[in-house]
Amino acid sequence: MSKEQPxxxxxxxxxxxxVVKLQEHYGWNGLAERIDINCFKSDPSxxxxxxxxxxxxxxxxKVEHLYISTFEKRFPWK
Structure with missing residues (x-):
């Protein structure tokens, strides 16, 4: 069985x-607004x-979904 996931x-x-790409795109405040978790709100790193x-x-x-919806433009249903 292949482990490829094209x-x-x-x-x-x-x-x-x-995480790095989302942080560069939205900033910590923007991430905290989109996903309400303390690691983005309180002394984030x-x-x-x-x-x-x-x-x-x-x-x-939630983070992976935000990444996909922000950066993935190859949705087959669109």
Missing amino acids: NNPLHGVTLEQV VKSSLKFLRKTQWARD
Whole structure:
């Protein structure tokens, strides 16, 4: 069974890359407005965000969804 995921927009993108790109695009305040989690609101950093997101699947799902909706332009249904 192949591990290739050509239709997965996050394939080959690390969680750190996701957080960094979103932070550069929205800033910490913008991220906190879009996703209400403390790691974006209280003394935010990439390191603290990664630590939280790796332990908290629902928050990671929201961050990944925001990344896809912000940067992924290849939706097959559009």
